[in-house]
Each structure stands twice: as C-alpha cells, then as structure tokens.
Amino acid sequence: METKNNDNVCEDEIFSSIFKANSKTVFNYIYYKFGNEEKAHDAVQEAFVKLWENCAKVAPEKAKSFVYTVANNLYLNVIKAEKVRLKYADKTLKTTIETPEFLLEESEFKTKLDNALNSLPDNQRITFLLNRIDGKKYKEIAEMEGVSVKAIEKRMHLALKSLREKIDGI
Amino acid sequence: MQENHLAKWLNNELSEAELSEFKNSDTYASHERIANATNSLEGPDFDSEEALLAFKNKRELQNTKVIQLNPFKKFLRVAAAIAILLTGSYFFLNASNETVTTQYAENKEVILPDNSEVTLNADSELSFNKKDWATNRNLALEGEAFFKVAKGERFTVNTAGGTVAVLGTQFNVENRNGFFEVTCYEGLVSVTFNGNKTKLPAGSSFVAINGETISNEKPTTNVPSWMNAESSFKSIPLKYVLDEFERQHNIKVSTKDVDLNQLYTGSFSNTDSDLALQSISTPSQIKFKFEGNKVLFYGENAQ
Secondary structure, three states: OOOOOOOOOOHHHHHHHHHHHHHHHHHHHHHHHHHHHHHHHHHHHHHHHHHHHOOOOHHHHOOOOOOHHHHHHHHOOOOOOOOOOOOOHHHHHOOOOOOOHEEEEHHHHHHHHHHHHHHHHHHHHHHHHHHHHHOOOHHHHHHHHHOOOOHHHHHHHHHHHHHHHHHHHO | OOOOHHHHOOOOOOOOOHHHHHHHOOOOHHHHHHHHHHHOEEEOOOOOOHHHHHHHHHHHHHHHHHHHHHHHHHHHHHHHHHHHHHHHHHHHHHEEEEEEOOOOOOOEEOOOOOOOEEEEOOOOOEEEEEEOOOOOOEEEEEEEEEEEEEOOOOEEEEEOOEEEEOOOOOEHHHHOOOOEEEEEEEOOOEEOOOOEEEEEOOOEEEEEEEEEEEEEOOOOOOOOOHHHHHHEEEEHHHHHHHHHHHHHHOOEEEEEOOOOHHHHOOOOOOOOHHHHHHHHHHHOOOEEEEEEEEEEEEEEEHH
C-alpha cells in the first residue's frame, strides 16, 4: 500500500487500493464460512462502508484487519451455513489423454473432497481454503483471525488430516 | 515427526529427513493428491474492480441522500421541539394563571387559594397565579374590587395606576382611566403611587385623578357602598360618576351641554336605574331622557 505520509484512509486513492487488495479475500473469507455468495458480496460492501465511515480513525496498516473484523462480525450467528461449492480451475481438467476410468475416478474424488471440505469445522475450512486457494501465508491468516501462527498451523494440520481420513474412508 | 507436520509440509518447512520419512508413509499419496487438488480450486467469481465501482456508486447515492434528507430532519426536529414548548407553555400558563372578569352590570366573588375573598365590581378583571399563591400573593387588577385578605405574608395588588401592598386587612381598590382609589376598611395598607409610598390606616382612602393625589374623607361604612348595591361619591368629577353609572346599569350614556368636571357628592342605586338617574341628575341640576337603550343627559340651559 502506498501509505507513506498518510495516517488515515480517507484519501480516495489509498482507499481504492486497499479495496482492490483486500476485497476478494474478504469475499472468499465470508464465502468459505457460509457458502453464501450473496452474503459474501454484501459483506464486502458493508465492511468497506464501515471502513469509509471510520476512515479518519483507521490507519492504513490497520485497514486490513479492520475490514476482516467487520466482515466477520457482520453475520455472527445470523445465517445458517450452506454448502461451499468450489470450482476446479481449468488447468487440471486440461489433461489430454485420460482413460474413462481415470476420469470417473477423478470426479468421484472431487465429490468426496467437496463433502469432506464441507464437513470441516468452519475455522479449519476457512483457514485451509485461504491458504490453498488464496495462497495466504499462515502469518497473514493468523492476523486476520486474530490468533497465533501456531493455532493456524494446528488448523491446517487437522484440516488436511481429516480431509485425508474422510476421502480414504477411514 | 514434529508437531503439525502436515501444516509444515504444505508450507515446505519440513527438513530433508522428515520429508523423506513422510514420503515413505502410507498416507503420503493421498495427502499429496488432496494438496494438489485443493491448490487448483477456485471460489466463486469475484471482480474487485466491479465491487469497487458498486461501492463508489452506493457511496455517492448515500451522499446525495444525506444532503437531501438532513435539513428536513433538522427542520422536523426543531419544529417538534417548538411545538412541544408551545403546547407545554400553553398548558403551564393556562394551569397556573387564573383570570376572572366581569361584564357590565355584573359582580363576582372570587375566593383565592388562601381563602382571601375578592369581590369584583362591574367591568373588571383580576388575574393571579394559582400555583405560586402560597409563596407569592401577587395579583393584577383592572377595574375595581374589594379585598378581604386572609392573614399571612405580604399581599400585593398591582394596577396600572399604582401598587397596593397589605397584611391581613380589608380594602377596596379602584383603577379606571386615570382614576385610582384605595380605601382601607380594616388593618393597614401601603399604597405606592408614582413612586411615593403612602400608609393608609383603617377607615381612610387614597384618591388620585389623572396622576394628581386628592385628599379624601374617611369612609363611613365598613364595606364599600357598591357592595351594598349602591355607588357613592364624594366630590368626584361628574365624568367618573357617569362612567360608573354606565358600568353598573349597562346603559350607554351621552351628554350635551353638561359640565363633566363639576363635582358630585352623593350616591345612586346599582339596581334601580330610574332611581339612579334621578339621584345623579337632580343634585347636578341636569336633565335626562331615554333614547332607546341609551340615556342622554343634557343641561337645563340647553333647551
């Protein structure tokens, strides 16, 4: 962020850059949590409206955690979690010569993975997907969630462990 | 294997030895497959540029709304406050200020909150504060009234002509068009007239006409004569006598060739107008005749 001399985010340029840098992660964060796209779109708007209203009080380096906190508090216990639906990026499907068995097996695996992801506890699923899909570092997720890096590692470990156990049918 | 080794592995933090140990485990293949598969997952489409545009549109919309709505809300707030103040003060003033008025040919008795008695003569108005009465016995008078004041704190009668202040006593106050008279029947009253204070003991009166004090004789009765349905005068200009007649009988008076400044001593009935007319005209050596509901006094020489 280009935040050298400014101590708040009321400047339109600064605000826009913060918006562009963080809105997708806010969106995904809420989506991974509730599996509701509409709510995730709303959360982005609400969180940044709050940031704009409080722009004079929020330092640029705090803006990120501000919007996550707002988004996180927004639907606290309000909406029922739905199934998170994820798409597979085209690149994996661009495999050239696959046997029908392989394709069948692959689609079965994806179904299992979907179900396994949805059965994870919220915080494990959010952490795991933020890392795998959004490429967020453990440290970043720890800051967003307001917990230690160690706790995030624990969640990652447990998430991967139970995903494997569910998929392998243990 | 160290704690949370799966997390460390995903983050490429395992040592060579740990990595080869993990690779040799039964579950490595599954773990790797999950790691690869989840790596290529994607969430729903989200365009941050589009979201930012939507955000800015909304912000502008809200801004214009704020400008439009705020003055109206402020206006409403102020209007509501004023309305509350007005109605509040209306009820407050109404509840605390009591006013009694009498018409022509009408007398009224008023009992004040401390049981002081006031008798209002015709065409008079009395107003006082009911709420503060215990601490502040203050009233305003236009016209004429007789007071029987209960014992207590200072009791003040404010008139346009002067102020009368008393302790428990009986007295009469009259103040009309330049005519100001106070008669004390019992106790002691203090009259402030044109900034001069006069103590008025029982059985004396204070008269001022057009700002000039006129000495007057003591009353011979215990209550003003009008309380007994009679109006009495002692060396009072005829003008005021005729005014009083108008008030008492509700008959319009007009004059022709009559000296209104001649002094009149005597009394007339407040109930019998024929008798009253004769009581006025005979000693003044003037005549009268009815013209409908009016009466005309005219000088004897005028005929």
